[in-house]
Amino acid sequence: MLTASGLLALAAPQDAEAAAYCPGRKARTLPFSAGTVLVYKRGGYVCAVTVPKKPGTRRTMSVSVQPRGGRPVVDAGRFAYRAGPVTVHAGQRCVRVRGKISGASVSSGWILC
Template sequence: MDSGAIRRRLALGLSVLTAAGLLALAAPAEAHAAAAPCPGRKVRTLPFSTGSVHVYRSGGYVCAATYAKNPGPLRNMTVSVQARGHRPVPHKGKHRRHTPGVKVYAGQRCVWVKGSVGRGSVSSGWILC
């Protein structure tokens, strides 16, 4: 085998290893970005000045999570879901991008969803009736 063929095979091997390494690094980031805090189908988005609340439904369960409009530094964020006739289930904390999902069993009842990021907030009123 001449030296040109050896160089070509080494270059091909190196490029295959480089591509495999890049895919290994990129795959976990994509999987993390695709992970939603709530299971089910998105049924409503409630926008407000500093973010939005995404509402999901799966079977008789309703789940909601608050998302910041501009992810970045830690800031106070809240989300709350209340099925009619029951107490609200809240979550408060400091987050960069979004809150964890708050999930309640609502069956066929209406729900009231609230959320905030910093000073901006939203309150849905009774929805999904």
């Protein structure tokens, strides 16, 4: 079993890293030029992490999750490996997820409705 999990981590390091921080099932992958935002959902909660394509160098990163009708929950700063995780209780509401690394960014629009 250990070998299988090790192979999984090698095959998808971004997914494995985000899964360590966000509970639930992967609901969306939002790729962009500098990295990926991974979105997970469990019950009425949505969690997101921004992961750079080339981790290890400190740079400006952010991730935010905003339930429709609510305020965004944001993690922003200078990170080497990831921004987040951030988690919100969305219930049955749509959410907007955004991620940014240096000047590159992605926004999901309203999803998971």
